[in-house]
Amino acid sequence: MLTWQFKSVTRLKYDEKDEAYHIRRDAVIDLHTHSIFSDGVLIPTELARRAEVAGCRVIAITDHADHSNIDFIVPRIVKVCKKISEAFAIRAIPGIELTHVHPDHIRDLALTARSSGAAIIVVHGETIVEPVMPGTNIAAINAPIDILAHPGLLSEEEAKRAAENSIYLEISARKGHSLTNGHVLSLARKYKASLVLNTDSHGPEDLISRERARLIAAGAGMSGDEIDAMFKNSEYLSQRL
Numbered sequence: 001m002l003t004w005q006f007k008s009v010t011r012l013k014y015d016e017k018d019e020a021y022h023i024r025r026d027a028v029i030d031l032h033t034h035s036i037f038s039d040g041v042l043i044p045t046e047l048a049r050r051a052e053v054a055g056c057r058v059i060a061i062t063d064h065a066d067h068s069n070i071d072f073i074v075p076r077i078v079k080v081c082k083k084i085s086e087a088f089a090i091r092a093i094p095g096i097e098l099t100h101v102h103p104d105h106i107r108d109l110a111l112t113a114r115s116s117g118a119a120i121i122v123v124h125g126e127t128i129v130e131p132v133m134p135g136t137n138i139a140a141i142n143a144p145i146d147i148l149a150h151p152g153l154l155s156e157e158e159a160k161r162a163a164e165n166s167i168y169l170e171i172s173a174r175k176g177h178s179l180t181n182g183h184v185l186s187l188a189r190k191y192k193a194s195l196v197l198n199t200d201s202h203g204p205e206d207l208i209s210r211e212r213a214r215l216i217a218a219g220a221g222m223s224g225d226e227i228d229a230m231f232k233n234s235e236y237l238s239q240r241l
Ligand SMILES: [Zn+2]
Pocket: 097, 099, 123, 124, 125, 149, 150
């Protein structure tokens, strides 16, 4: 039985290009990746092209940002994503990942990112492999963002609030961050929070196929129906943006 919240994609309108990727059931939608605008190794166009060849049909470029670089990064990612989407089969969505920003500053920086053109806002959650400041998860969940990435040892209260605020929780394909996928899944299930699976790619070797994504999700303990629902969440979110 599906315990997931997701809105039916059948009500959405697709343009011709989106229809093409929609038909491809094996296409990947990856809403969290990095380019040279933070610590990724590829410029955005090469990242998108390599993702396209790897079977990805929608990619969000979400470089790490704080107060020092957000005004520099966002307009450039917006510009290149427009060009990529016009010319390639892949659709590129401009985004940002607010990273190690003090919890008190997350809301204002999210508003800055949004007004600068970031269509998708990810917050770098309390992964167990980095000293992310406690309070980051709940600050993110209460801010106008889209995805709380690698939330680590998410609390019950955080999972509940994520569901109430329609913030997507991430199942991560990235080493280290993925260690708590099972925990995130169990609380998302309990409180009916919505999940998305992202690669958090920093280089071409991090890009994955839909089949690999299914294996990672199954490894966290997800059923086939739950995995399908999670992929639909990514589809819905990418269409909503
Ligand atoms: Zn992150």
